[in-house]
Amino acid sequence: MLKINPVKKIGIVYSFNTNKTSKIGKKIADAFEGSAEVEMVNVEDITADRFLQFDNLVCGTATWFDGELPNHWDEFVPDLEEMDLKGKTIALFGLGDQKGYPENFLDGVGILAEIFEARGASMVGFTSTEGYSYESSRAERGDQFCGLAIDYESQGSLNKERVTAWVEKLKLEFK
Ligand SMILES: Cc1cc2nc3c(=O)[nH]c(=O)nc-3n(C[C@H](O)[C@H](O)[C@H](O)COP(=O)(O)O)c2cc1C
16 A cells, blocks of 8 residues: 655744844744645744644744743743643744844753653754854753854854755654
C-alpha cells in the first residue's frame, strides 16, 4: 500500500509587534514554505489552549531589560509553568546583542528553554556558539546555544544564512 507522509504542522510563536523578532519569525516561516504547514501565532494574544494545539513549535524571543524576557513572554510564563509539554518538540530562536549586552547575551532563550525542559518538552535546533563573542549566556549549553542566535546589531549580514541553515536542520528534527 502507498504510504503518504503527513505534512508537518508547525506553530511559530513570537511577538508580531516587535521589530527584529518579527522580521526573523517571517523569514523562518518563508524558509519552511513547501515542506511544512506553518501557522504564525502572536505571543501577545496567546492562550494555553492555542499553544497546546501544536506538537511542533518554533518560539522566538528577544532579550530585554538586561537578561530578562520581553513583557509578552513574561506574562505567559505562569501558564507555561503549569503545562504538560511531554510529546512536544520545541525549537527556540533568539534576538540579542552580544557587544552591547555581553554578560546576558540571548538570556531570553535560556529562560524559555529551562521552562520548556522542566515541563517535559523535547528541545531541538541547537546551534554552535562558534563565531559569536560574549561573556556569558543562559542559552549556552557547552559549545552550543539551545536555539538559533540572531544578532542584528553586530552580525546582521549573517541572518539570512543562519536562518536558512537552521530551518534545514529543523526540517529533519521535527517529527
Ligand atoms: C534596554 C535594552 C536591553 C537589552 N538587553 C539585552 C540583553 O540583556 N541581552 C541581549 O542579548 N540583548 C539585549 N538587548 C538587545 C535586544 O535583544 C536586541 O536589540 C533585539 O534585536 C531586539 O529585538 P526586538 O526588536 O524584536 O525587540 C537589549 C536591548 C535594549 C534596548
